[in-house]
Amino acid sequence: MQLRFTPEEEAFRTELREFFTTEIPEDIRRRNAEGKLKYPEDLVTTTQILNRRGIAVPAWPVEAGGQDWTPVQHHIWREEMALNFVPDLLPFNAGMVGPVIAHFGNDEQKEKFLPVTANLDLWWCQGFSEPEAGSDLASLKTRAVRDGDHYVVNGQKTWTTLGQFADWIFMLVRTDPDVKKQAGISFLLIDLNTPGIEMRPIQLIDGSHEVNEVFFSDVRVPVENLVGEENQGWTIAKFLLGNERSGIARVGFTKTKLARAKKLAAEITTPTGTLLDDPAIASRLADLENQLLALEITQLRVVAGSANGKQNPASSLLKLRGSQLQQDAMELLADIAGPDSLPVAGVDAALANGTADVDSPVWAQLAVPDYLNYRKVTIYGGSSEVQRQIIDKAVLGL
Amino acid sequence: MEFDLSEEQVMLRDTVRSVLTSAYDVERLRAVTDTDLGWSREVWNSLAEIGILGLVFSEDDGGMGAGHEELSVVMEEFGASLAPEPLLGSVVVPGLLVAATADDATRADIIGGLSSGERLLAFAHTEAGDRWPHAAVATTATDGALTGTKTLVDHGDCADAFIVSARDADGAVGLYLVAADAEGLVRTAYRTHDRRRGAQVSLANTPGIRLGSGDASQIIADVEVSTQSALCAEAVGATTRTLEMTTGYLKSRKQFGVPLATFQALAHRAADMFASAELARSMSTYFTASLADGDYDPIIASRAKLQVCRSARHVGQEGVQMHGGIGMTAEYPVAHYVSRLTAIAHTLGDADAHLARLSGSIKDWDMVTVG
Numbered sequence: 001m002q003l004r005f006t007p008e009e010e011a012f013r014t015e016l017r018e019f020f021t022t023e024i025p026e027d028i029r030r031r032n033a034e035g036k037l038k039y040p041e042d043l044v045t046t047t048q049i050l051n052r053r054g055i056a057v058p059a060w061p062v063e064a065g066g067q068d069w070t071p072v073q074h075h076i077w078r079e080e081m082a083l084n085f086v087p088d089l090l091p092f093n094a095g096m097v098g099p100v101i102a103h104f105g106n107d108e109q110k111e112k113f114l115p116v117t118a119n120l121d122l123w124w125c126q127g128f129s130e131p132e133a134g135s136d137l138a139s140l141k142t143r144a145v146r147d148g149d150h151y152v153v154n155g156q157k158t159w160t161t162l163g164q165f166a167d168w169i170f171m172l173v174r175t176d177p178d179v180k181k182q183a184g185i186s187f188l189l190i191d192l193n194t195p196g197i198e199m200r201p202i203q204l205i206d207g208s209h210e211v212n213e214v215f216f217s218d219v220r221v222p223v224e225n226l227v228g229e230e231n232q233g234w235t236i237a238k239f240l241l242g243n244e245r246s247g248i249a250r251v252g253f254t255k256t257k258l259a260r261a262k263k264l265a266a267e268i269t270t271p272t273g274t275l276l277d278d279p280a281i282a283s284r285l286a287d288l289e290n291q292l293l294a295l296e297i298t299q300l301r302v303v304a305g306s307a308n309g310k311q312n313p314a315s316s317l318l319k320l321r322g323s324q325l326q327q328d329a330m331e332l333l334a335d336i337a338g339p340d341s342l343p344v345a346g347v348d349a350a351l352a353n354g355t356a357d358v359d360s361p362v363w364a365q366l367a368v369p370d371y372l373n374y375r376k377v378t379i380y381g382g383s384s385e386v387q388r389q390i391i392d393k394a395v396l397g398l
Numbered sequence: 399m400e401f402d403l404s405e406e407q408v409m410l411r412d413t414v415r416s417v418l419t420s421a422y423d424v425e426r427l428r429a430v431t432d433t434d435l436g437w438s439r440e441v442w443n444s445l446a447e448i449g450i451l452g453l454v455f456s457e458d459d460g461g462m463g464a465g466h467e468e469l470s471v472v473m474e475e476f477g478a479s480l481a482p483e484p485l486l487g488s489v490v491v492p493g494l495l496v497a498a499t500a501d502d503a504t505r506a507d508i509i510g511g512l513s514s515g516e517r518l519l520a521f522a523h524t525e526a527g528d529r530w531p532h533a534a535v536a537t538t539a540t541d542g543a544l545t546g547t548k549t550l551v552d553h554g555d556c557a558d559a560f561i562v563s564a565r566d567a568d569g570a571v572g573l574y575l576v577a578a579d580a581e582g583l584v585r586t587a588y589r590t591h592d593r594r595r596g597a598q599v600s601l602a603n604t605p606g607i608r609l610g611s612g613d614a615s616q617i618i619a620d621v622e623v624s625t626q627s628a629l630c631a632e633a634v635g636a637t638t639r640t641l642e643m644t645t646g647y648l649k650s651r652k653q654f655g656v657p658l659a660t661f662q663a664l665a666h667r668a669a670d671m672f673a674s675a676e677l678a679r680s681m682s683t684y685f686t687a688s689l690a691d692g693d694y695d696p697i698i699a700s701r702a703k704l705q706v707c708r709s710a711r712h713v714g715q716e717g718v719q720m721h722g723g724i725g726m727t728a729e730y731p732v733a734h735y736v737s738r739l740t741a742i743a744h745t746l747g748d749a750d751a752h753l754a755r756l757s758g759s760i761k762d763w764d765m766v767t768v769g
Contacts, residue, residue, distance in 0.1 A: 002400040003687040005769050259765045266761070279757060286756035287704075289766050294705045296768055297680035304401050317673045388669035389662075396645045396668055398659040 003300075005072070013076050016055075020084040023049050029085040033256070035366050037087055040123060040165040046087050047094075047120040057094050057118045064102040064110065065118050071303045082252025090162070092124040093117045096240050097170045100187065104228040104236050113189070125166035127157040127190075127214060128237070135386050137172070138181045138234065142216060144173035144188060151175075151188065151226070153196075153219040159380075163199055163212040166192055172233050185233035189225040196220070206369035207344070241382065248381050249322030251296045257329035258289055264363065265336050275336060288328055295321050316394070320387040323377040333363075334371035340364035401683060403471065410464075411471045417444050418479040424731045427480055431593035435556060437482040442515050451489050452513025455497060460510035466624065466689040470631035470682065477635025480734055482594060484518075486632075487552030491625055492519035492561045498617045499573050499610035508575075520557035522548035522576075522599050523618065530747040531755065533618075535571050537601065539564035542608065544574055547600040552745075554597030555587035562599075562606060563618065570613040574606030581605065592737040620694045626746050627689050627699070630682040630706045633742045634675075637710050640717040640735045641675045644668065647721055664720055671713045678709035684768070697759060700752035701766075707749035710739040 005013070021029075028042045037043070050056040051065075058077060060066030069077070081088070089095070098117045101109055116122040133140040142155025153173060163169070169190050176184030192199070196219035201209045228236055262285055265275040275281050295318065302315055334341055340360035345351065355365040378384045392398040403411065421441045422430075430438050445451055454469050455461025462468075469490065476485065493512045496505055496519075511517030525536055526549050537546025544564050554560065560583075562574045576583065582602035590596060645668055648659040658664055685702035688695060714736040718725035725732045743749065 003684060003768065004691070255765050262760065262764065276761065282757040282760050283753060286760050287753055289760075290701050290704050290753075290756060291677070293684075293701060293766050293768070294677040294681050297684045298676055300768070301401050301680055301683070317676055320669075321673055321677070385666065388666040391669035391672055392659075392665040396665075396672060398645060398648055398665045398668060 003297075005076070009072055009076060012073055013080060016077060016080045017084060019053060019055075020080060020086050023053070024084075024086050028087065032087045033085040033260075034363060035370055039162065043087055043090055044120050047089055047118075050086075050089070051119045056089060056120075057098055059095070060098055060114075060118070061102050064098070064114050066102075075300070075303045079252040082250065082256060085256065088253075090120060090123065092126050092161075092166075092170070093120060093122075096126060097124045097189075100170070100227060100236055100240050103239065104187070104232075108224070109189075109227065122168060123162075123166045125160050125163040125169045125192075125212075127160060127169045127171035129159045130156060131158055135383055137237065138185065140172055140174060140185065142171070142173050143177070144175050144186060144221070146175070146223070147220075149223050150220045151223060153188070153190070153216045153221055155216050157214040157216075158202075158211075160199070160212040160214050161210060163192075163214060164201065164209065168192060169214065170227075172237055175230050175233075179231075182234040184231055185237070186230050187227040187233040187236045188221055189227060190219065190221050194219050194221065204373065205375065206372040208369065208373060210373075249295060249299055249318035250326055251292060251299055251322065254292055254322070254325050254329045257326075257333060258285065258292065261285060261329065261332050261336055264333070268336065281336070284332055288325065288332065291321075291328075292325050295325060316382075316387040316390040319382060320384055320391070323381075323384065326377050327371075327374050330367075330371040330374040334367040337361075337364035337367035341368040344369060403467075407468060407471050410468055411475060413448055414445075414450060414472050414475040415479075417441065417448065418475055418481045422479050422481060424729070424734070427482070427731075427734070428593075428728070431482050436589070436593065436595040437484060441481070442483055445483060445485070446513070446515030449513075451485065451515050452509070454490055455493055455509045455513060459497060459506050460513050462513075466627060466686050469624075469628055470686040473628045473631040474635035474638075477632035477637075477738075478639045480636065480731070480738055484553040484556070484594075486625060486628055487520060488518045488557065489513075490628065491521045491552070491621060494621045494624060495521060495561050495573055495614075495617065496575075496609060498621070499614060500575075501610075504575075504607075504609070517559075518553070518557050520551050520554040520560050520597075522551045522554060522560040522562045524548065524550045530751055533563075535563050535565050537562065537564040539566050539572055539574060539606065539608070542574075542605060543603045544576065544601045544606050545603055547598065549598045551585075551597050551599050553595055554585060554599055555595045557597075560599060561609070562601065563614070564606070571615050571618070573609045573614045573617070575609055576601070576604055576606040590741060592734070592741040594741070619696070622746060623694045623696060623699045624689065626703055627682075627685050629742050629745060630678075630685055630702050633706045633710045633739055634679050634682045636735050636739050636742075637675050637678055637706075637713045640713050640732060640739070641668075641671050643732055643735075644671065644713075644717045644720050658720070667716055667720070671716050674709040674712045678706045681705040697756070700747070700755045703747055704749050704752040704756065707743040707752070710743060711749070714739045 024046055028046060031037050031042060047056050057065055058067035058069055058074060062068050101113050128137060130140045130142060144151040144153045169192055171188045171190055172185050173188050174184055175186040196217045198215045200213045202211050202213060204210055265281055268275040299318055302318060341364050343356040343358050343360050344365050345354060346356050355362045449462045450472055452461035453464045457463040489512045493509055496508045523533060525534055525547060528534055537544060544562055548562060558578050560576045562576050563571055564574055566572050582604040585597040585599045587595060587597045648664055648668060649657055651658050681702040685698055688698050717732045718736055721732050724730050727733060
């Protein structure tokens with residue numbers, strides 16, 4: 001057993017940290033730390049800086065612009081991004097459609113899409129979920145009917161995250177309604193400027209506009225935009241969702257939130273000292289820090305296991321526990337903010353949510369919207385219930 | 399970053415597993431734990447023969463020269479099979495104290511006897527009202543004569559000698575070797591809820607031999623950390639086994655005409671038990687690895703034991719609940735595991751005590767880091 005990183009891995013970490021802290025603009029990292037990133041420009045700027053250095057899409061195949069890193073190096077890269085408040089890369093590009101095109105796409109698709117996807121010159125969104133197909137994704141109904149050189153697409157997608165900034169959407173569509181539901185699905189790329197597409201915002205629990213509904217009526221999509229074989233979409237979807245779960249524990253992110261909670265609690269004075277001297281708060285913090293450490297070691301075990309080419313079935317528990325700990329950290333921050341979390345905006349309803357110009361600190365005003373927003377993490381990417389189901393079937397054999 | 403056991407460690411694990419699983423099923427375990435001694439001399443001799451008793455002592459002292467990782471490997475097997483042999487209480491803990499304090503001749507003599515299985519020691523340290531991490535040591539040593547009462551002496555019932563902590567006239571804590579038949583020593587044996595044994599030991603002007611010079615408090619603290627690590631590994635073995643038993647039961651037991659595993663409410667709780675067991679294993683591994691690096695950090699000990707105690711309680715309680723009525727019986731092993739896990743939790747600090755230590759130190763770090 002050896003729990004230390006090698007000198008080479010430590011050097012790799014130092015090099016990344018140096019790059020992140022000198023090359024990624026400080027104001028972007030500060031906005032990210034405060035939860036106030038500017039979309040889409042902060043993400044585009046960051047991605048393009050990383051891409052110039054060749055580390056925007058390290059998980060892609062090397063010939064598609066990826067890096068020949070060990071699993072531990074990937075882990076360190078993710079960890080250092082989070083600890084230095086470098087914004088997460090757009091998952092739809094870096095984690096989802098990029099690897100799919102690299103793996104299943106033809107040469108023209110690779111040439112056309114991979115460079116612009118890596119550089120975020122083209123912003124993708126995801127068209128998987130539908131009103132009647134959430135966790136039961138294979139029940140999706142959006143139809144694509146072949147008509148000469150085109151598919152004609154009709155239907156509705158939902159929960160399309162950041163779709164308002166997107167140029168293209170990657171979709172699961174039903175191309176054969178007469179077979180077992182998983183067998184009649186295809187993976188299609190659609191330019192959002194195609195006539196017949198309408199995107200409508202969904203306002204969320206925290207007041208934000210993060211997700212959308214997308215409606216398709218007689219949308220004509222060239223057949224060349226089909227990825228892989230017709231009706232092979234479910235295989236591609238499973239490949240994509242497997243990738244989606246890999247980095248989802250977000251231990252580094254939660255670490256920064258707990259460190260922030262501790263710092264803020266130490267700044268809030270009470271009649272007997274600071275909030276950090278309150279044994280209940282100190283205990284919650286210590287408890288969460290410890291649970292997070294246990295998850296981090298577990299993640300390292302999974303990473304080290306995959307270094308030997310073995311599938312470690314513990315990866316669903318990373319999603320299960322990692323998402324819960326993200327929520328717990330946001331909950332603690334909201335509670336530390338306390339009554340100062342009540343104001344969130346001026347009274348003019350026409351203005352976007354931001355913060356109110358009152359004496360309550362900005363971080364406190366953002367605390368409850370963030371807390372509410374993070375209720376999503378045990379729902380998306382396979383809900384906690386789905387993860388438990390995976391553990392039951394794949395690990396425990398129940 | 400390497401979490402796998404070495405080939406030698408795998409061999410060690412398999413050897414111990416084979417000795418213990420052939421020695422114990424639930425009936426034989428009950429038969430042995432119902433004897434006065436509470437454990438088996440026969441198994442003890444087998445363990446001595448394959449070198450387990452001398453595992454952590456240096457070869458110069460007559461041991462195997464292995465380390466904490468190997469001890470954890472063995473303790474996990476003890477936990478998995480609920481083996482009652484007092485490896486920790488009668489050999490490892492007192493032996494490590496002797497190894498750290500005694501002169502060459504005494505050390506080789508005592509540790510040789512421990513390793514061969516002929517000698518049984520016990521560490522008499524706790525006194526009435528002590529509760530981890532507090533240890534008052536009110537027992538006094540005056541010109542080599544000890545007076546005081548030591549409670550909760552793990553396997554003190556069968557020890558032929560004790561390592562007794564006592565306060566010298568200058569206030570230093572010393573460690574004394576005291577024969578069980580020494581004048582003025584009275585021991586009162588007891589059974590524990592997990593079918594183990596212990597004793598209270600009172601001393602009245604009892605002669606003892608001081609091991610080493612100076613204050614032994616740091617040595618005791620380091621051995622305490624080692625013991626916590628061994629207990630964590632034992633708990634991981636017992637927790638993992640409890641989970642396996644429970645999932646096995648869910649698959650085989652039918653109610654309403656179908657296996658219990660088909661009820662999602664139960665299956666999902668089993669998934670949470672799995673998560674608990676894995677988190678405990680991670681922290682125990684982390685703890686052992688840092689000890690193997692020579693880092694006897696009490697904060698890491700608290701981190702590991704907090705998680706291990708939490709997981710053990712969660713898995714143990716759910717294990718009983720999902721077994722239903724059968725889980726309440728002494729005829730079925732799950733109850734024995736829960737009792738042992740509870741005893742481990744109450745030894746050298748439970749989850750609350752360790753969380754209190756971490757909460758109290760929280761200003762000492764900004765962020766918890768590994769490596």
